[in-house]
Amino acid sequence: MPRVFSGIQPTGEPHIGNYFGAMRNYVRLGEEFGKNSIYCVVDLHAITNPASFEPALLAQRTFEMAVANFAVGLDPSRVTFFVQSHVPEHQELSWIFTTLTPVGELERMTQYKDKSEQLESVPAGLLMYPALMAADILLYKADTVPVGEDQTQHIELTREIARKFNHAFGETFPEPRAVYNKQALRIPGVDGNGKMGKSKGESSTIGILEPLDAIWQKLRVAPTDPARVRRTDPGNPDVCLIFDYHKLFSGLDTIQTVDAGCRTAGIGCIDCKKTLLAGMTEHLSPIHERAEALKADPDFVRDALAQGAKEARAVARPIMEEVREKVGFLKL
Ligand code: SF4
Numbered sequence: 001m002p003r004v005f006s007g008i009q010p011t012g013e014p015h016i017g018n019y020f021g022a023m024r025n026y027v028r029l030g031e032e033f034g035k036n037s038i039y040c041v042v043d044l045h046a047i048t049n050p051a052s053f054e055p056a057l058l059a060q061r062t063f064e065m066a067v068a069n070f071a072v073g074l075d076p077s078r079v080t081f082f083v084q085s086h087v088p089e090h091q092e093l094s095w096i097f098t099t100l101t102p103v104g105e106l107e108r109m110t111q112y113k114d115k116s117e118q119l120e121s122v123p124a125g126l127l128m129y130p131a132l133m134a135a136d137i138l139l140y141k142a143d144t145v146p147v148g149e150d151q152t153q154h155i156e157l158t159r160e161i162a163r164k165f166n167h168a169f170g171e172t173f174p175e176p177r178a179v180y181n182k183q184a185l186r187i188p189g190v191d192g193n194g195k196m197g198k199s200k201g202e203s204s205t206i207g208i209l210e211p212l213d214a215i216w217q218k219l220r221v222a223p224t225d226p227a228r229v230r231r232t233d234p235g236n237p238d239v240c241l242i243f244d245y246h247k248l249f250s251g252l253d254t255i256q257t258v259d260a261g262c263r264t265a266g267i268g269c270i271d272c273k274k275t276l277l278a279g280m281t282e283h284l285s286p287i288h289e290r291a292e293a294l295k296a297d298p299d300f301v302r303d304a305l306a307q308g309a310k311e312a313r314a315v316a317r318p319i320m321e322e323v324r325e326k327v328g329f330l331k332l
Pocket residue numbers: 224225228235236237240241242243258261262263267268269270272273
């Protein structure tokens with residue numbers, strides 16, 4: 001059976017782009033592969049970039065990311081879900097991988113270049129990030145990695161590291177393959193400035209746990225078809241982000257009604273947005289309710305994460321023993 005690994009950044013509240021692009025996919029893979037779906041909130045990665053790392057918020061954001069994933073339907077009793085820093089084998093394997101990875105290859109990573117350009121002093125950890133990511137995946141001998149397309153280079157490097165290790169120490173790791181969820185790429189930001197989450201702040205995002213009245217305030221002022229100036233002007237839903245959201249949250253009948261109503265000026269944009277809000281309310285309300293129940297029972301969340309770390313370590317330990325032996329460390 002394939003073993004799936006995915007790392008989840010503890011970036012605070014996830015938005016609907018994360019939800020449709022990644023989180024729903026985690027739930028689906030979890031139903032298919034059970035405990036062989038391994039999901040990890042990557043707090044060790046979060047501290048590598050001083051521009052976005054806030055120590056006072058890290059624990060809270062890590063907790064909230066677990067709550068959000070459980071609230072959308074990820075069942076911690078069916079999958080393996082834990083926090084990266086709770087499984088120290090990630091760091092141990094990462095160190096071994098740094099000794100196999102040329103600095104030049106790490107410096108070529110596009111994400112490293114983008115992030116390091118914005119820093120006055122670049123921490124070595126930011127450079128080593130892809131070696132830690134390779135360790136995250138290979139520590140479980142995972143062969144399937146659901147990621148965004150911006151991670152292609154890192155997955156390629158992971159495959160390269162696996163090959164290098166196997167060549168140096170004998171066949172140990174599979175070469176994992178990335179699986180992409182294309183839907184993530186098509187979700188526009190609510191401010192109309194490209195992909196959701198790409199522009200700074202929360203102006204472009206709709207949080208999956210955001211209160212519905214706050215969502216409405218964003219939808220109300222969201223740009224629509226710019227050619228539709230007056231209520232009587234026919235519009236083109238194909239160029240409107242509100243219509244893109246309808247495709248995510250509304251039923252087929254509503255989508256068809258909106259499409260026809262927009263093109264014939266049969267409906268106005270505010271009515272169209274209200275219909276969208278109704279679809280969002282239906283979809284997001286049960287998630288909000290589950291999140292509230294989880295926040296009211298923090299012990300459940302902490303216990304689930306502790307159990308997840310235990311399960312992850314049970315898989316990781318024998319693999320690390322095999323690695324230690326092959327590398328030649330003294331066994332006591
Ligand atoms: S009617 Fe709806 S789909 Fe058409 S332009 Fe207005 S908001 Fe967009």
